Every structure is written in C-alpha cells, then in structure tokens.
Amino acid sequence: MLRYVIRRLLLIIPTMFFVALITFTLAHATPGSPFDRNENKPLPQATIDRLNRYYGVDQPIPVQFVTYIGNLLRGDLGLSFTKGRPVADIIGQGIGTSAQLGVQALLLALAFSIPLGIISALKQNTAADYVSLMFATVGTTIPSFVIAIFLIYIFGVTLRFFPITGWGTWQNEVMPTVVLALGPGAFLTRITRASMLEAIKQDYVRTARGKGLSERVVVVGHVLKNALIPIATIIGPATAALITGSFVIESLFNVPGVGRLFVISIEQRDYPTIMSTTMLYAFLIMIANITVDILYGVLDPRIKVA
Amino acid sequence: MAQQLLEVTDLHTQFFTRDGVVRAVDGVTFEVAAGETLGIVGESGCGKSVTALSLMRLIPVPPGKIVKGSIMFDGADVLKMDDDEVRGIRGNNIAMIFQDPMTSLNPVLTISRQISEALELHLKMDKSEARKRTIELLDLVGIPSAKKRVDDYPHQFSGGMRQRVMIAMALSCNPKLILADEPTTALDVTIQAQILDLLKNLAREFRTAFILITHDLGVVAGMTQRIHVMYGGKIVEKADTAELFANPKMPYTWGLLRSIPRLDERRKAKLVPIEGLPPDLIAPPPGCRFEPRCQYRREICREKEPELEHIPNSKPDHEARCWGTQQGGWLVDTDWHKEVGDTRVIEEIKQEVAQLPPEPKPGDVPPPPTAI
C-alpha cells in the first residue's frame, strides 16, 4: 500500500513536466512579445525591448523553458508580467481564500447530495425522487454562473438577504459557497442515486433482508457500503468542477482567490501567472485522482492496490 | 395428524407489470411438518422461487404482491404480521439458501460479519460469542481452517465454499424451516453432490424442516420425503418421493421424468423433451395449464381446469391435477413408460410453435425453450 502511494506520487513528476511543457509551448507559441499587444496604448520599442530583457523573453524558447524549469525546481515561480511581483506571492495570497471556498463548497455538496441521492433511490418514483432528479438535471446542465445570476437576482437584488460581491464575512461567503457547491452536488446526487439503485437490486441485499435485519441496517450496512465505491470516483471530477467553477464564481462574486487571479491573468496574458496556476490545478487534479484510487482500495476488498 | 409447522393455503402472488398482471403463484396449498423435507419441482418460471420468497415475505413490493391466501407458520399467519414480527422470523425461524452463492454474499463485508449479524440480532450474542459460534458453524459446514478464514471476504472463496457459507448462515440461528432455492444449480456437478450431501446430513442432524426447490427431479430423488410438482403457478402433482417416481400421475411429471437420464433404464429409452412453450402467466390457458403442450390432451382439457384430486390406483396422499388420470379418465391405465401418446399431437405442437412470428435474427436469440 505505502509503496503504491509512493509510486503514484513519484509519477506526478513526469506528468507535471509534460503539463509544464505543453502550457509553456502554448504560451510562447504566439509570435511577438507579450508587451506589444496593447492596441490602444502601444509601448515604445525601447521599452518593449527592455521589458523583454528584464523578463527573459528575448531568449530562444527552449532556453526560456530550461530556465523556467530550473527556477521552478528552486521554488521560484517567476515574476508576474503585469504586477511585477513574484507569482508565488500572488498565488500565496489567494490560495487560502480559494481553498476555504473550495472545501466549504465540497463539504456542503457532500452534506446535501449524498442524503438526497439515497432518499431519491429509496423512494424511487415518488415526489421526493422527482424533485431530486430535477435538481440533479438542472444542476449538472446549467452552468454555475447562470444559476448564480438567478440566485443573485432573488437573494441579493430582490430580497437583499446577502451582499452580492466581496468576501470575508459569513454573509459574503454564503452565496459563492452555495453556487460553487451546486454543480458537483448535483452530479454527486445523480451518482449516489444511480449506484444506490444498482446496489439495492443485488442478490446480497435479499440475503440481508432474509436474515431479518431491519431496513435501516440493510440500507446503511449493506447497500450504502457497496454504493460508496462508485461514489468515491467522483472526487476526481468534483475537484475539477470545483476548480473550473472557482474561475467563474470568484470573478462573479469578486472573491480574491486563485480562480479570479487566473481569469485576470488570462485576460492580461500574464504568462508566468497562467503557467503557475495551471500547474497548481493540474497538481490538485492528480492528487485527487490518487486519492480516488487509494479510497477504492480501502472501500472495496476485491481491489488490491499494490 | 401431527401439528403442521407450515401450512400454506390458497397462496396467490402476483406481479403488476406494464404488460399485465403476472400470476406467478396462483392458488398454492401445501403443508410441511416439523423436521420434514419437501421437494418443489418444476421448470424455471413456474412459480417455485416466488412461492419460497412469499413464505418469508421477501417479494419485492411493488411490482409484486401477495394478493390472497394464508401462510400459517408455527400457529401464526405470516401474512398478517407487521414488518417487525416478520423480521423476527426471517433468519431466526425460517432461513433461506439462495441459488447463486457468487452474488448472494455481500462483497464488501467479511464472512464473519455476515454470519455474526444474524446471531447478534436474533440470539442476542455479543461480538465475541457470535464470532466463536461463526467459526463453529463454518467448521460444521466443512470449511477447512475456519478459524483462519473467518475474516476473509467472499471473493476469496470458491463457489462451493461460498454455498457452504450460505448454508452456515442459514443454520446459524437453528431455524425450524430452511428454504433452499436451487442451492446447487450454480455449482459444478462434482460440488453439487457434496453440497447435497451436506444439506441432507445437516437436516437430519438438526431435525430442521427443509423445502428444497429445484428444476431437477434427480436432485430431490434422494433428498426429500415428499415432492410437489409445480407448473404455471400451480401445484399439479403431490406424492411421496418413492410413489412419484414409481407411479406418476400427471403427463407433465411424465415429461419431466422422460427428460432426465437414468442409468437403470434399458438402453433404448431416449430422452424426450417436452415440446412447446411454457405458459404465459399473464394470460394463462383457460383450462389445464399444461394442455397446450400435452400429448394426451382432449377437448375437456382446454375447456375446464381440473382440480388437484386423489388419483385412483395410487397411494392415499397422492394427488394430481389431470382430467386424464382422474376417476374415469382416458389415461387411467396408460403406462407412461411405453405409450408416448399421440405422435400427431406432438407434430401439431411443433407446428404451432413454428407458426409463431419468426425471431428477428436466427441464432442471435435462442429459440423458444422446448425442453426443460
């Protein structure tokens, strides 16, 4: 088990290298300098040259890449083109907020969607089931920023329950957290319902009932224990959904996190910041995927992780 | 007659599907005395398993429902009990061994957990007592080094071993009645014999009443005291085991007997399949359920359903549901070994099956079942 985890963790290194290579190539594939594209206020050529030299973008691309990787290994993420400050500092400032938002949203999603999926499966084809199916469909289909708009309109603009932008107080945090939780939560509801329905029709459930166990013990001890296995897989996609959701939600609610930082740096073509945030996200996804595989081994005795 | 352990009277279990109401069990009456072994035999889909599940109220509701009848177990009607009372009986007084040991054990729980569960619930044992008892039970059903294997998961056991685990689970609370639903069908032939032996010995040792449900007359032959033959949701023949094999009184039973190989028969005897399709339990034939496939049929068989009645020239408790073999019938003196009935009727049945609309892709879908 430990050896498996170590091997998986070591495999992150080559994958991160390729992620860096691809992002770097894409970032530098566009011709010209990152500083000569402001059509409204073109900079004088001398300034551009100086900036190019300062940020090292006058070097050939392979050289830049080697330099970048070398700096990366020393923990240096480079300087932001637009802010002139180390990228590590900028990300460091936002990462706490983003992590808090992400964890809150994930916990919220787990807290309402697993019970909802279970109820939906146990009360198949009742009103409760239809409501949760509807929620699951709407939540997985409609993008979070569109749902956010309706929620802002109802709770922010019309009812004035919550402020519509900002971060810091609990009132500020309610709407972004809820909206960010909706997408993964809806997906999780769907998966929970499906895997409960699949597990509940298995022969061993009849065996459990045949032993005289109460319905609660049958559902919790026998059905849910099996249904949790497919539910665990969702941690990978859920992390991805939380990350991509955070771009839009943080921008929409003006939350000072990494997601908003990423969107701003995309607009401003701030390559060092884009590179670093992308690699951070890829790293998180890989960790999430490894967690899924380990959880699989824990939940399902038939799978030997070695 | 001694007090019966189980008395099933006029049991009707139906499934309400989109295509119509499936009358899976359609008026079944039988009884089992304490310590007695009974075999219920019939083709798949004739209502045997549904009967067994009905006894424990394990029919999935919906679509299923027990619409009529009574199930008296130990003096109380199972159908009138509330859910808690039924759960007090399940696993405790009536236990069931299911057909497929590969899927009937929970893959994510240890064997010890799955057996102890019932012990803790019904016999109020604590964890260590239950574990000790579990090891004893596994020993009893012949699992080698039970002590070591008790914490294994089902996937670490072979099919035969898993069925032994199922048997241990069924025996765990010393039930008065065990229902075994095709307990050997999913197993290799060599393992089948071992499991049957084990069941036979344990039933004798524990003095537990047994209902053995199977499609295979060969399986019940050495196992049970009495046999009930089911067809189309009804019992069509009841007799004690020796009598049924020596003196069967229903053409369907004849068909079943002709289709099992026998070592003591003369070489010439061929295995003869039963022609035609098993009855549609949504719209069953109006007369005798077996009439559409019966080589000995007459007009009355199609018009009116025969009752389950005592048959002349047989033991007193031998009953069959057949116009032909009942008092004054045309089959009373028929020797089923020699006379195969009217071969033209067999041809007719074959033609009727052939006239049904063709299957979409021959070969892709198996042809309608013609034999057991």
Place this chain on the structure above:
Amino acid sequence: MATTLTTEQRRSIGSRLERKQRSLWGDALRRLLRNRAAVVGLAVIGFAAFVAVFAGVLAPYDPIAQDPPKQLMEPIWTKAFGGKYTDPAFLLGSDALGRDMLSRLMYGSRIGLVVGFVPVTIIFFIGMSVGMLAGYLGGWVDNFLMRLTDVIYAFPDLLFVIIIVAMLRSTSAGDVMGGLLVIFVGIAVVNWVGLARLVRGQVLSIKHREFVEAARAVGASPIWIMTRHIFPNILAPVIVSVAFAIPGALLTEATLSFIGIGIKPPTPSLGTMIADGFVVFSTTPWPVLLPALCISVLLLAFTFVGDGLRDALDPRSST
C-alpha cells in the same frame, strides 16, 4: 383439435415476439418519441434552429445597431407591474447601449447553436477515425492516443480550453468569425480525445466477435470491415456521447464569453450578453436574466434529448 393455444394467447405471444423483431434503430426512435422530456427538448431545439436560421428575417432590428437614447428599456410586460422604462418598439427591452434585446437573443442563439454543432462535428470525425484506427490496428496510433489522453486528463477540460483559446486569441486566427474559429479549435482539440478513447474501447470489445472474424476470413479489407461491420455496431454509444457533447460545447462557449475570452464584441453571444449586462445587473436585471434564461432552456433541451437518446439506445442503463 387444431388449436391448442387460444387466439388471445397466440396474439399475446405473437405481439411479444414481434416487439423483438423491429429494428434496433426503429425501436430506439419509438422509445425516444415516447419520452416526453426528450420530445419537448426536440421541439425547443427545432424552434431555436428555426429562429437561428431565419434570424435575419425575424429579428426586428440589427443586433449591433445602437440607439443610445433608448438604453436599458425593460421588457414591455413590466409595464403591467408599474415599470416606467418600456417602449413598445423593444418587446424584450434593450441593453446598456440601446441595442434591441430580442434581436440580440435571436442572433445569440444562432451563435450558440453553431458553437454547439460545428465543433461537435469536428470531434465526431476526428474522434471516430482515430479511435477506430487505434482500436482496430493498435500499434503506434494506439500508443499515441493513450499517452495523449493521459496528459489531457490531467487538466480539467475547461481549463485546457481556456488556455488554448486565450493563447490563440492574440494571433490573427483570433479575429476570424468574431473569435468563433478559435473557440471551435479549443473545444475540438480538448474533446476529441475522450470520444476517440470511447470508440477505441468499443472497437476493442467487438473486434474479435464472430461477424468481424467472418468478414476477415472472407478477405474483407480493414477499411471495409471498419466502415461496414464495426462502425454500425459502435454507433449507439457514440451518438449518446456526441449528444451530450453539444450542450457541453455550448456551455464552454458561454463560460469563455462570460470570462471575457469568447466571442469578440460586438457579435452577440448569450455568454457575452450576460457578461456585458452584469455591470448594470443590480439596477436593470433584464439584459442578464433574458440570455441566462435562453441558455438555460437550450441546455436543458439538449440534455433532455441526450438523456432520451441514452435511454432509447441502451434501455438497461436508464438512471
């Protein structure tokens, strides 16, 4: 003694056998049309397609023509609730630059449908060909595909699309069709891999089946086997996957436009309309609510059809 099955019974057996006899596709279509949500979805998509095709005729105004004095008109029905800023000339009101909302929504839906269908068509052709080649021939195509998916799966889809689109936008390709080309490329590049992997898996699962072996045995060429024997047999899951890729692409475009790297102004897209209107959202919500509503309805319609197709083509997996 001629009849032994009653007529009723014969009919019941007959009808049940007949049901099997229908072809897979006819049967699937019947099941799809029995699904009420899917039919509603199809109707909505049909209506949207009609509006999109005839937007030039149907739209009352030029969607990019500005009429500054008539800014931020509210839809006419708000008049019934005491709204003061309505104008019968603007049925659904106008945006902050005085552009007619109805016309912009019509053109926006056109862009939405184009973004839904064009990249998915590209994905279908590339994913199908590469997936079949990888599955049937194996070898380096297969290795290449598998390695590529490993890397692409390390990114969230949307993140990868964002990076590609953001980078390509600043090149000359970024201005083609108001930024549409770059969006097509971004969506296609990221998503064909998933389909190729699905196709590959399907091909692997049937390539040793008897009918394929039989075709090989009589000397059919690989191309013939792939197009005539394998293709029809793997089509069902591919159709379902493609059906869900359409709302996926639509959603991606809306998100890109919303964060400012999608369709370039002044071309109206539902996502840019939401982003533009958001500035005045707390005072005049309509320029945001209306496109948000349109995009929700469109996405739900595609999802209903996708769900319906999945249930119709694979009745076992209805969840």
